[in-house]
Amino acid sequence: xxxxxxxxxxxxxxxxxxxxxxxxxxxxxxxxxxxxxxxxxxxxxxxxxxxxxxxxxxxxxxxxxxxxxxxxxxxxxxxxxxxxxxxxxxxxxxxxxxxxxxxxxxxxxxxxxxxxxxxxxxxxxxxxxxxxxxxxxxxxxxxxxxxxxxxxxxxxxxxxxxxxxxxxxxxxxxxxxxxxxxxxxxxxxxxxxxxxxxxxxxxxxxxxxxxxxxxxxxxxxxxxxxxxxxxxxxxxxxxxxxxxxxxxxxxxxxxx
Amino acid sequence: xxxxxxxxxxxxxxxxxxxxxxxxxxxxxxxxxxxxxxxxxxxxxxxxxxxxxxxxxxxxxxxxxxxxxxxxxxxxxxxxxxxxxxxxxxxxxxxxxxxxxxxxxxxxxxxxxxxxxxxxxxxxxxxxxxxxxxxxxxxxxxxxxxxxxxxxxxxxxxxxxxxxxxxxxxxxxxxxxxxxxxxxxxxxxxxxxxxxxxxxxxxxxxxxxxxxxxxxxxxxxxxxxxxxxxxxxxxxxxxxxxxxxxxxxxxxxxxx
Numbered sequence: 001x002x003x004x005x006x007x008x009x010x011x012x013x014x015x016x017x018x019x020x021x022x023x024x025x026x027x028x029x030x031x032x033x034x035x036x037x038x039x040x041x042x043x044x045x046x047x048x049x050x051x052x053x054x055x056x057x058x059x060x061x062x063x064x065x066x067x068x069x070x071x072x073x074x075x076x077x078x079x080x081x082x083x084x085x086x087x088x089x090x091x092x093x094x095x096x097x098x099x100x101x102x103x104x105x106x107x108x109x110x111x112x113x114x115x116x117x118x119x120x121x122x123x124x125x126x127x128x129x130x131x132x133x134x135x136x137x138x139x140x141x142x143x144x145x146x147x148x149x150x151x152x153x154x155x156x157x158x159x160x161x162x163x164x165x166x167x168x169x170x171x172x173x174x175x176x177x178x179x180x181x182x183x184x185x186x187x188x189x190x191x192x193x194x195x196x197x198x199x200x201x202x203x204x205x206x207x208x209x210x211x212x213x214x215x216x217x218x219x220x221x222x223x224x225x226x227x228x229x230x231x232x233x234x235x236x237x238x239x240x241x242x243x244x245x246x247x248x249x250x251x252x253x254x255x256x
Numbered sequence: 257x258x259x260x261x262x263x264x265x266x267x268x269x270x271x272x273x274x275x276x277x278x279x280x281x282x283x284x285x286x287x288x289x290x291x292x293x294x295x296x297x298x299x300x301x302x303x304x305x306x307x308x309x310x311x312x313x314x315x316x317x318x319x320x321x322x323x324x325x326x327x328x329x330x331x332x333x334x335x336x337x338x339x340x341x342x343x344x345x346x347x348x349x350x351x352x353x354x355x356x357x358x359x360x361x362x363x364x365x366x367x368x369x370x371x372x373x374x375x376x377x378x379x380x381x382x383x384x385x386x387x388x389x390x391x392x393x394x395x396x397x398x399x400x401x402x403x404x405x406x407x408x409x410x411x412x413x414x415x416x417x418x419x420x421x422x423x424x425x426x427x428x429x430x431x432x433x434x435x436x437x438x439x440x441x442x443x444x445x446x447x448x449x450x451x452x453x454x455x456x457x458x459x460x461x462x463x464x465x466x467x468x469x470x471x472x473x474x475x476x477x478x479x480x481x482x483x484x485x486x487x488x489x490x491x492x493x494x495x496x497x498x499x500x501x502x503x504x505x506x507x508x509x510x511x512x
Contacts, residue, residue: 006269007387009262014295014380037442039270041435043379044394047488048433055443062445086447091440092484094450095459101481104491108498112399115368116375116419120394123299123379124270131263138300138376143368154446163372177304179297182290184347187311189318190410191342194350203351225357228348232303235360242365 013131018176020135021075023168028081032132040125049092051114052121055153057082062152069148070141070164079166084142084149085122087114089158089254106158111254115162122163135170138163144241146248157253178206269387274432276391277331279424284337284390292388296381305348307370308377311409313338318408325404326397326420335422340398340405341378343370345414345510362414367510371418378419391426394419400497402504413509434462 037054045051057063058081066084067076076082089105096103129136142149142164149161184202192198206212207224216224219231229235249255289312297306313319314337322340323332332338345361352359385392398405398420405417440458448454462468463480472480475487485491505511 004387004389006265007384007389009265010384010387011291011295013262014298014384017298019300034438034442035267038438039267041438041441042270042273044275044382046396047484048435049484050436050441053441053443053447055445055447057445059445088441091450095455096481096485098452098455099479099481101479101485102491103481103485104494105489107494109399109494109501110489110498112371112501113396115371116396116399119372119375120379120382123376124383126300126376127380127383128263128266128270131260131266133260133263140302140369140372143365143372152446153443156447156449159447179304180306182294182297185297185306185309185344186290186293187309187409189311189313189315190408191309191311191412191415193412194347196354199351199354223355223357225352225355225359228303228305229352229357229359233361233366235358238360238363238365242363245365245368 010127010131014127016176017130018174019137020168020170020174021137021166022171022174023075023079023135023166024171026080026169028134028167028169033081036125036128036132039128040121043120043124045117045121046113050117050121051088051092052118053086053088053091053159054121055084055086057084065152066149066164069145069152070139071144073139073141075137075166076139079137079168081167083122083125083165083167084153084161085118085163085165086155087111087118087160087162089114090156093158106253108249108255111160111249115160118162122165126165129167133169134167136165136167138165143245146245147251150248150252155252160249160252160254178209180206266383266387270383272432273386274430275393276424276426276430277329277393277422278427278430279331279335279391279422280427282336282425284423284425288388289337292381292384295384296377299376299380301373301377302369306373306377307344307348308374309342309344309347309415310377311340311342313340321408322405322420325401325408326395327400329395329397331393331422332395335393335424337423339381339421339423340409340417341374341419341421342411343367343374343416343418345370346412349414362509364505364511366414367416367505371416374418378421382421385423389425390423392421392423394421399501402501403507406504406508411508416505416508416510434465436462
């Protein structure tokens with residue numbers, strides 16, 4: 001059974017990782033950023049087409065313009081670099097048109113293929129950046145109000161933003177968050193439906209954490225789950241943002 | 257500017273990586289697989305909800321049942337392990353219901369959030385597995401005919417397969433494929449539209465590769481791009497599979 005020193009180092013680094021929202025004033029060298037992007041681009045990609053682009057934001061005015069799309073979270077303007085990862089069939093389509101080939105990628109499957117390529121590339125970049133000692137925070141807000149980002153970054157048809165990370169040298173070390181046990185998310189051969197007792201087994205440690213109990217108390221809720229359903233990710237918000245996301249996919253040409 | 261030995265090792269490993277489709281008969285130890293899954297689960301996740309599941313396939317009959325969904329690619333039945341990564345809001349919804357909270361995650365935004373979580377987790381797993389010396393091949397076919405996979409793995413409502421990898425100890429070392437230069441996919445501040453000359457700059461090395469020229473010749477095509485538009489990913493197939501994917505998302509409860 002082959003295992004390597006690299007594995008031990010990576011497992012150790014991954015096991016200690018945390019999202020970083022506060023950065024020092026130190027800049028990120030262009031050569032380092034390019035080294036990380038180039039290595040990340042070795043990630044598997046559909047048909048070797050690399051159906052992604054990344055927009056690098058260093059300009060303060062552009063950070064300020066992107067901030068509202070990310071609910072003005074302070075790390076958007078404070079981080080030295082923002083990276084917006086995009087599902088991109090525009091470039092491949094332009095290549096086809098320049099080469100007497102008739103592309104047919106203005107459809108939903110092609111969006112999912114390109115979004116997948118972009119997200120896998122993004123995560124390899126994150127793994128590499130953290131190994132370089134950089135800290136990052138992943139902004140899920142990218143798909144909440146995508147049209148603002150599309151406009152700011154001038155994304156053309158068949159380009160859709162799917163992930164943003166804020167990147168910088170860590171200022172301090174935040175606390176590490178918990179994770180569910182493997183029994184919550186690993187299934188053997190077929191999916192085993194959760195039961196009240198498997199829910200208790202997998203979630204009770206999380207619910208018992210002092211920070212989560214306090215979070216429930218200060219929000220005057222009865223359970224931790226209510227924090228998510230009533231405050232953080234409400235049905236009403238999810239439905240409204242679903243419509244905005246579908247509208248943006250239509251405008252970008254990925255959906256009829 | 258802090259850089260680490262881990263970074264150098266990871267860049268070196270990533271730069272040398274290739275997808276592996278042929279495996280030895282050696283099994284994959286359960287303890288190793290669990291170590292990799294547990295480390296990968298440190299990947300950032302929306303609201304720390306871990307909106308994913310992974311189904312582990314070792315059973316030969318189950319591999320044979322999944323094979324047609326993956327166009328009977330031989331590594332599906334030959335690999336010792338298949339992993340199907342799923343966007344999963346079922347478990348979180350069950351947790352909410354068990355905790356007096358009313359979930360509202362049967363919508364498209366929630367699918368994208370969960371698919372993102374699943375794909376980031378998947379890619380961290382891939383990077384760790386390759387560091388362990390394992391070889392893998394990513395099967396994009398997972399979203400082509402998802403209903404067959406949903407049925408085989410008994411995935412309930414609000415669970416959707418988004419990625420499959422075949423995993424094993426490499427039998428031989430396949431050739432490495434090329435990648436586009438950074439100029440093709442990295443944009444500064446705003447997206448720069450491709451032009452005929454940028455297309456030539458970014459794609460001519462790929463088009464000049466002997467294996468690609470031969471591929472064009474044996475298929476009686478005029479350009480490499482035509483291989484993609486006319487054979488590998490045709491408009492007709494993409495549109496038909498888009499409909500199947502949207503239908504599966506509706507059946508799984510993620511789309512009205």
